[in-house]
Amino acid sequence: xxxxxxxxxxxxxxxxxxxxxxxxxxxxxxxxxxxxxxxxxxxxxxxxxxxxxxxxxxxxxxxxxxxxxxxxxxxxxxxxxxxxxxxxxxxxxxxxxxxxxxxxxxxxxxxxxxxxxxxxxxxxxxxxxxxxxxxxxxxxxxxxxxxxxxxxxxxxxxxxxxxxxxxxxxxxxxxxxxxxxxxxxxxxxxxxxxxxxxxxxxxxxxxxxxxxxxxxxxxxxxxxxxxxxxxxxxxxxxxxxxxxxx
Numbered sequence: 001x002x003x004x005x006x007x008x009x010x011x012x013x014x015x016x017x018x019x020x021x022x023x024x025x026x027x028x029x030x031x032x033x034x035x036x037x038x039x040x041x042x043x044x045x046x047x048x049x050x051x052x053x054x055x056x057x058x059x060x061x062x063x064x065x066x067x068x069x070x071x072x073x074x075x076x077x078x079x080x081x082x083x084x085x086x087x088x089x090x091x092x093x094x095x096x097x098x099x100x101x102x103x104x105x106x107x108x109x110x111x112x113x114x115x116x117x118x119x120x121x122x123x124x125x126x127x128x129x130x131x132x133x134x135x136x137x138x139x140x141x142x143x144x145x146x147x148x149x150x151x152x153x154x155x156x157x158x159x160x161x162x163x164x165x166x167x168x169x170x171x172x173x174x175x176x177x178x179x180x181x182x183x184x185x186x187x188x189x190x191x192x193x194x195x196x197x198x199x200x201x202x203x204x205x206x207x208x209x210x211x212x213x214x215x216x217x218x219x220x221x222x223x224x225x226x227x228x229x230x231x232x233x234x235x236x237x238x239x240x241x242x243x244x245x246x
Contacts, residue, residue, distance in 0.1 A: 002027055005188040005204040007034035007149030011041030011088065012192030015201040016050055018220035019191050026205050030056025032110055034149035035118035038100065039064030039081065040238050041192055042228035044088050048096045060106035062118045062150065063125050068092065069101035080235040087234055111208065113144035120148065127151050131164045134185055145178065146185045154189030154202045154215050158182055168196070169215040176213040186213055199245035
């Protein structure tokens with residue numbers, strides 16, 4: 001079975017549509033979504049609608065989703081993120097806010113030996129950036145494979161023989177083989193707001209028969225997404241950063 005992995009869409013419908021077109025070309029049977037459908041971008045309703053229509057959907061909430069659904073206060077958000085969350089609350093239809101409010105907290109099981117989390121499986125809001133944080137994540141349970149997001153940085157932490165190594169995923173496509181005896185924490189990167197200085201949208205496809213994960217980058221209409229952010233009165237930097245992938 002082939003699974004599409006999406007994370008951190010951030011209300012960017014241009015990036016979401018480009019990813020879904022590319023994913024259809026690769027083929028997939030079900031979808032895992034790792035949270036943060038909302039926040040930053042100007043098309044939260046369209047992105048939520050697109051995600052709800054995906055086949056075999058398994059999904060966890062992200063920190064921006066929680067804020068938009070008024071499940072947590074905005075303390076800790078910077079001024080731009082707070083402004084985007086407040087705008088999104090006004091822009092989203094009540095039924096979509098209600099749907100976001102019911103998204104499950106990660107980690108959740110998605111398949112035998114596979115779990116989904118927005119941040120670390122140790123804490124849904126914790127960033128997995130370093131091997132020490134990865135060690136705490138691996139210590140959370142007996143999973144073989146965890147898909148996570150939140151950092152917007154595509155790549156994989158591999159645990160083998162008690163050692164942990166991070167490999168960033170750079171380029172048009174990076175294939176990650178899943179070998180026996182290895183445990184992996186895999187970040188597919190961000191669909192809607194990449195932060196690894198590659199502005200292209202990122203996603204992954206997991207083939208559980210071939211035991212292979214492919215992390216893929218695709219271009220999208222960044223200028224259009226940026227213009228919509230400006231026209232909506234959202235903080236301009238939220239659009240400008242899309243040009244740089246930061």
